[in-house]
Every structure is written in structure tokens, then in C-alpha cells.
Amino acid sequence: MSAILKVSNATMQFGGLVAVDDVSVVQREGEILSLIGPNGAGKTTFFNLLTGVYKPTKGQILFLDEDITNLKPYERVEKGISRTFQNIRLFSELTTLENLLVAHPDCNREGLIESIFGRSKLIAKRSKVVEDCENILEMIGLKDQELELATNLPYGKQRLLEIGRALATNPRLVLLDEPGAGMNGLEKEELSSLIINITKKLNKNILLIEHDMKFVMSISDRIIVFDHGVKIAEGLPEEIQNNQQVIEAYLGRGITDDEE
Amino acid sequence: MKIKLTKPVLAVVFALLLALPLVTTNNYVLHIFISMGIYVILSLSLNFVTGFAGQLSLGHAAFYGIGSYVGALIMLNFHVNFFLALIISAVVSGLFGFLLGLPTLRLKGDYLAIVTLGFGEIVRLVFINWAKVTRGPLGLPGIPKPTVFGVELNTSMAFYYMAIVMIIVTVVIMNKIINSGIGMAMQTVKADEIAAESVGIQPIKYKMLAFVISSAFAGIAGCFYASFISYISPTTFIYNTSVTILAMVVLGGLGSIPGSIVGAVILTLAPELLRFLSNYRMLIFGALMVVMMIYRPQGFWGAGKRVKNIYKIKAGGGKHVGHIKG
Numbered sequence: 001m002s003a004i005l006k007v008s009n010a011t012m013q014f015g016g017l018v019a020v021d022d023v024s025v026v027q028r029e030g031e032i033l034s035l036i037g038p039n040g041a042g043k044t045t046f047f048n049l050l051t052g053v054y055k056p057t058k059g060q061i062l063f064l065d066e067d068i069t070n071l072k073p074y075e076r077v078e079k080g081i082s083r084t085f086q087n088i089r090l091f092s093e094l095t096t097l098e099n100l101l102v103a104h105p106d107c108n109r110e111g112l113i114e115s116i117f118g119r120s121k122l123i124a125k126r127s128k129v130v131e132d133c134e135n136i137l138e139m140i141g142l143k144d145q146e147l148e149l150a151t152n153l154p155y156g157k158q159r160l161l162e163i164g165r166a167l168a169t170n171p172r173l174v175l176l177d178e179p180g181a182g183m184n185g186l187e188k189e190e191l192s193s194l195i196i197n198i199t200k201k202l203n204k205n206i207l208l209i210e211h212d213m214k215f216v217m218s219i220s221d222r223i224i225v226f227d228h229g230v231k232i233a234e235g236l237p238e239e240i241q242n243n244q245q246v247i248e249a250y251l252g253r254g255i256t257d258d259e260e
Numbered sequence: 261m262k263i264k265l266t267k268p269v270l271a272v273v274f275a276l277l278l279a280l281p282l283v284t285t286n287n288y289v290l291h292i293f294i295s296m297g298i299y300v301i302l303s304l305s306l307n308f309v310t311g312f313a314g315q316l317s318l319g320h321a322a323f324y325g326i327g328s329y330v331g332a333l334i335m336l337n338f339h340v341n342f343f344l345a346l347i348i349s350a351v352v353s354g355l356f357g358f359l360l361g362l363p364t365l366r367l368k369g370d371y372l373a374i375v376t377l378g379f380g381e382i383v384r385l386v387f388i389n390w391a392k393v394t395r396g397p398l399g400l401p402g403i404p405k406p407t408v409f410g411v412e413l414n415t416s417m418a419f420y421y422m423a424i425v426m427i428i429v430t431v432v433i434m435n436k437i438i439n440s441g442i443g444m445a446m447q448t449v450k451a452d453e454i455a456a457e458s459v460g461i462q463p464i465k466y467k468m469l470a471f472v473i474s475s476a477f478a479g480i481a482g483c484f485y486a487s488f489i490s491y492i493s494p495t496t497f498i499y500n501t502s503v504t505i506l507a508m509v510v511l512g513g514l515g516s517i518p519g520s521i522v523g524a525v526i527l528t529l530a531p532e533l534l535r536f537l538s539n540y541r542m543l544i545f546g547a548l549m550v551v552m553m554i555y556r557p558q559g560f561w562g563a564g565k566r567v568k569n570i571y572k573i574k575a576g577g578g579k580h581v582g583h584i585k586g
Contacts, residue, residue: 051458077460089455091448102444103459110441112469116433126441169460 003062004029004173004205005050010059012045012229019045020056021229027173032199032206034216036240037226038249043209044086046226047175050207051083052076064172078105080172084162084179086209092151096142099150099161100133103168133168140164140194156187160194167198174198176208180215188212192219217241225249277424281417290416292532294488297423298481299524301430303508304517305477308434310506311515312443313470314450315365316373319380320505323475325387325497327353327482329394332403332492342406346483353479354472361471365464380502387494399493403486419488426484430477431517437473438517446470511549513558 005027012020020042027033035043048054050061052073061069068076082103091099101107107129114122137143140160145153150161159179166174179195180188192215198204210216216223217237225233225240227249233240240246281290306320327349334340334348364375387394394400405414406422413419437443446466448456453463486492504527512523530548534541 053454072462073454073457074460074462077458082460083458085455085458089452089458091451091455093451094444094447098444101441102448102456102461105460107441108445108459108461112437112442115440115442116436129441165459 002029003027004064005207006062006065007050008060008062010046010049010056010061012042012049012054013057019229020049022059023226023229023231025224025231025234027205027207030199030203030205031221032195032208032219034220034223035207035209035226036211036213036216036223037232040228041226041249042229043226044177045229047083047177047209050076050175051081077169077171080170081175082166082169082171082173083175084159084166084177086177086181088155088158088162090150090158090162090165092149094150095146096148096150096153096161097130097133097137097146099165100136100168101129103165104129104133105170136164136167139167139197141190156183159183160191163194163198167202167204171204173205173207176206176210178209178211180210180212188215191215195219281420287416290420292528294416294419294423296525296528297420297427298485298488299505299508299528300427300521301481301484302478302505303512303520303524304427304430304434305474305481306505307509307512307515307517307520308477309470309474310509311513311520312438312450313446313467315467315471316369317376317471317474318373318499318502318506319376319378319383320474320478321497321499321501322376322380322383323353323357323478324482324485324501324505325383325494326356326475327479328486328492328497329387329400329482330479331483332400332486333393335404335487336400336402339404342404342483342487345487346480349479349483350476351479353482354476357472357475358468361468365467365471377499377502380497380499384494384497384499387497394494397494399491399495400486401491403490403492405487405490423484426480427521430480431521434517442466442469507549511552 003026005025007023007025010020010023011018023042023046025033035046037043045054049056052068052071052075056069059069060067063076063079063081066079068079068081071079091102094102106125110122134143134146137146140163142153142157142161142164145157150158153161159182163174163176163179166176176195180191183191195206195208196219199206208220217240220237223233223235223237223240224231225243225246232245232249233243235243280293284290302320302324305323306317309315309317330352331345331349335342335345340348360376360379364372367375388396390396405412406418407413413422438446445456445461446469448459448461449463449466456463485496508523508527509520510523511527512521513519530545531541534544537544
């Protein structure tokens with residue numbers, strides 16, 4: 001299996017704070033990779049490095065063997081990386097369908113002359129865009145609410161819509177930042193089958209951050225654990241569950257070692 | 261106010277406008293309508309950048325002025341045909357929009373407003389002080405009228421119809437852009453730049469596009485004004501004018517094409533209709549605006565009337581419910 005994403009020695013420093021410290025991560029083609037760790041471990045900062053919100057202080061990011069370290073966020077989307085946000089960032093005044101349309105490359109790269117003078121060819125192109133987006137809505141189960149404003153959707157559905165929007169950019173790699181946050185048990189089950197569908201049926205790669213251990217353990221092919229900006233463990237779900245360092249990071253050490 | 265802009269309503273309004281010069285031969289009335297037409301184009305163009313792309317500009321009069329001076333100067337000095345001058349004015353104004361946008365569109369909200377305010381002042385001062393070319397405060401008199409096949413179009417009626425044609429062209433072009441992928445990308449940039457970037461939209465590109473298109477249309481309005489009035493001076497392109505245009509956009513409803521037209525019509529008509537109040541005119545006018553903003557902050561034609569999924573309608577796919585044009 002070849003690597004889709006390869007991060008080497010990435011460091012992100014904000015003044016004196018090292019949020020991500022010399023982290024190297026490889027994601028293989030076709031796998032669901034999860035990133036876990038206590039609050040403030042640097043997971044979201046790491047995501048922001050991958051999506052280009054921050055430029056790493058040190059290190060290199062390769063995506064499909066191409067150096068994307070210095071690319072802007074929108075350029076990385078063109079390369080095939082898309083994301084969702086920890087705090088939902090939908091276009092709340094746009095409808096469900098429109099939220100996907102704007103993310104579709106054929107919609108947001110329409111030319112000026114084309115948009116003013118375009119005729120049947122343009123109509124055909126737009127119909128294709130709408131069709132693509134409606135297929136995604138079907139998949140995430142929001143087809144019935146395509147004309148609803150995003151802001152009027154219930155919380156769980158907004159999360160799904162964000163995933164749908166990420167898919168509409170036609171990515172190779174989808175980064176999901178706590179996709180299950182605030183969802184109930186049933187919604188989470190639906191979410192995990194959706195994520196598996198995305199990888200199996202659409203052949204996308206998924207990298208996700210999640211706090212719900214049951215969810216993470218059931219869905220992930222591999223797990224990476226962060227603590228204080230450092231990668232402290234990496235492995236299969238069973239390995240992580242029994243890793244002493246990981247347990248300490250979450251629960252603290254036994255009383256005998258407690259000198260700090 | 262729930263007026264639906266259905267085809268019959270539009271047809272009636274259009275027919276009334278076409279018939280107006282036949283009903284009245286009063287030049288004063290036509291004159292007001294032509295000024296109104298110029299302001300309609302100005303408010304439409306400002307609405308494009310402020311209402312749709314969300315970039316607050318307080319220097320719109322500068323682009324209006326640049327279009328005016330460029331048009332006047334090339335018509336006076338190089339005897340360029342009016343219609344060619346219109347295009348050149350649009351291009352030059354658009355170019356200045358681009359040059360101003362390059363460094364400033366990275367700024368947001370208040371900062372951008374202040375920079376555009378400053379730009380407006382600079383342009384006005386250039387008009388006043390570059391006396392060799394602009395004749396400074398004396399202004400430029402004797403700007404020629406348009407000629408078509410050797411016939412000079414010097415009647416108010418001719419300008420009236422030209423204004424109508426220009427407004428229609430402006431509305432059609434803006435509607436096309438707003439309801440395209442570009443228009444939607446602009447809306448997302450206005451709503452949330454970080455989210456926009458996360459789906460592959462380059463915010464600066466769309467802000468720039470909106471700014472340039474807006475400036476170009478203001479330039480067209482300027483050139484038309486110069487030829488219509490036949491005399492221009494720096495006093496027309498002051499800060500006050502920028503604010504008046506902004507007031508039209510806000511009063512009509514940010515981000516709405518019919519709104520911008522209504523706003524421009526009301527704010528050009530109101531001072532004329534209130535003339536009987538003589539000295540109290542502007543006082544009452546100001547009070548009316550305050551009342552309006554308290555009771556209807558979204559403007560006459562603002563929020564809540566947004567067209568949903570017009571892209572889809574334009575794409576010709578699927579049915580649509582509750583479609584209000586606005």
C-alpha cells in the first residue's frame with residue numbers, strides 16, 4: 001500500500017508554546033486513520049497544518065508524493081484534501097443543496113464570461129453539478145431537506161452536511177474534526193456506517209479526530225495518539241487500548257510515581 | 261411590502277417608464293428621472309460589492325468620478341465617440357478598482373471602509389489639484405453629447421431612454437453573475453472566509469472580482485453623467501456622494517437588486533418631493549431615514565426574500581417551491 005499522506009517532522013510553534021512537536025505520520029491508501037489524545041494535545045493544530053491554515057515552523061507535508069507544505073488552504077482543496085470543522089462552519093444562510101454546490105469544483109471555478117454568456121453547455125454543466133451534489137445528499141440522508149436553510153437543520157444533520165460539503169469538493173483525503181461530537185448513539189451508528197461507505201464505496205481516505213473511544217476503536221484501521229503536541233503511540237486499535245503510555249496520558253499515572 | 265416581481269408587474273412598470281416622456285414634456289421631470297437612472301446604476305454597482313460580496317466601500321464616488329473625468333477628457337481632447345468613451349471609462353475605473361483592491365482587499369470590514377474613504381479623498385484632491393488636465397475647481401465644461409450616425413442625441417428624452425437601456429443591461433449582467441457559481445462563491449466569501457477556503461474558494465479572487473466589476477459600472481455611470489450634464493467639477497464626487505449611494509443600498513436592502521433600484525428611486529425623489537418644506541427639507545428627510553432604519557433595518561427589499569437555489573433553476577433541473585425573485 002502506498003502512502004497518500006506523509007508528514008515528516010512537523011513542528012508548529014506559537015511563541016513559546018510548541019503545539020505540535022516533531023510529529024511524523026504516514027497514512028496509507030485506503031485506510032481510516034484516527035487521531036486521538038486529551039484536550040489540548042495538538043490534534044486540531046495538526047489538522048490545521050494539513051489543511052494549510054498554519055504553515056509548519058519545521059517539517060514537510062507530502063500529499064500523493066507532492067510537497068504541499070507551502071500551499072494555501074484553497075490550493076490544497078484543489079489537490080484533493082478537504083475537511084470539516086470542530087465547531088460547525090456551514091454557510092448557514094445558504095440551503096442544504098447550496099452548501100454542497102459552492103464546494104463543487106465545477107461550480108466555484110465557473111468563469112465570468114461563461115456565467116454571463118453561457119448557454120446550453122453551461123446549463124448541462126450546472127445540471128451535472130446539481131446531480132452530483134444531490135447524489136451526495138442522498139448518501140448522507142439529507143435529500144429531503146435540500147431546500148432547507150442550513151441553519152434550520154438539527155445539530156446532528158448539520159454535522160452530516162459538513163461531511164457532505166467536504167465530499168462535494170471531490171477529495172482524495174477527507175479530514176474529519178470530531179464528526180461525532182454532540183451526536184446521540186443512534187446518530188453515531190449512522191455516522192460510522194457513512195464513514196465506512198465513504199472509504200469503501202467512494203474510495204476516499206479518512207483521517208479523523210474523535211473523543212468517543214468506542215466509536216474510534218470500532219471504525220479505525222489504525223490510531224495515532226497525541227499528548228502535549230507529541231506523538232506518543234501509533235498502532236492498531238487493540239494495541240492502543242493496551243498501551244501503557246496512552247492510558248497514562250488519559251488517566252494519569254499510578255500514585256507511587258506521582259511526584260510532579 | 262410583499263410585491264412579487266412577476267412578469268405582468270414588471271411589464272406594467274416597464275411600459276409606464278417607456279411612456280413617461282410621451283406624457284410629460286417637462287424637462288425638470290425628465291431630468292430627475294435621468295439623475296435617478298444614474299443613481300440606480302451607482303447603487304446597483306455598490307450593492308454588488310457591499311451587498312453581495314460583503315466588502316464595505318465608502319469611496320464609491322471616486323470610481324464614479326474617475327469614470328466621469330476619463331470620459332469627459334477623452335471626449336473633449338480626443339473626440340472619442342461617446343459609446344467608446346463609456347467602455348473606456350468602465351475599463352479605467354475597473355483598473356483603478358483593481359489597483360486599490362490589490363493591497364486593500366486583504367483588510368476586513370472597518371479597515372477596508374477607512375481605506376476606501378481615504379481613496380475617495382485622494383481622487384477628489386487629484387481632480388482639484390491636477391489643474392493642467394482637470395482644470396481644477398473650475399471643472400470641465402462643454403462635454404459633448406453622444407452622436408449616432410452624425411445625429412446628436414441632445415434631448416432629455418434621448419438620455420432618458422439611454423438610461424433605461426443602461427439599467428436593463430446592468431441588471432441583466434449582475435443577475436447573471438449573482439446567480440452563477442461566481443455569485444455563490446461571493447456569498448460564501450461574505451459569510452465565512454475560512455469556510456470558503458476550506459472548500460477551495462480563494463476569497464481574494466472573488467472580492468477583487470466584485471470590486472472591479474463594481475468600479476467599472478460606477479465608471480459607466482460617471483461617463484454617462486458627464487455627457488448628460490455636459491459640465492463636471494470635483495464637487496460632485498465628494499464623500500457625501502459616496503454616503504448617499506451607500507444609503508440607497510442600505511435603505512433598499514443590502515444584497516438585493518430590486519432593493520438597490522428602489523433605494524435609489526426613493527432617495528432621489530424624496531428630496532424633490534419634500535421641496536415644499538423648504539428649509540426643513542433635509543431635516544425631515546434625515547428623520548425619515550432614521551425611522552426607516554429603526555422599523556425596517558433590513559431595508560425595503562432586504563433579507564428574507566433571498567432566492568433559494570436559483571442555480572438549480574437556471575440549471576433547468578428539478579422543480580422549485582416558494583420562488584420569490586429578489
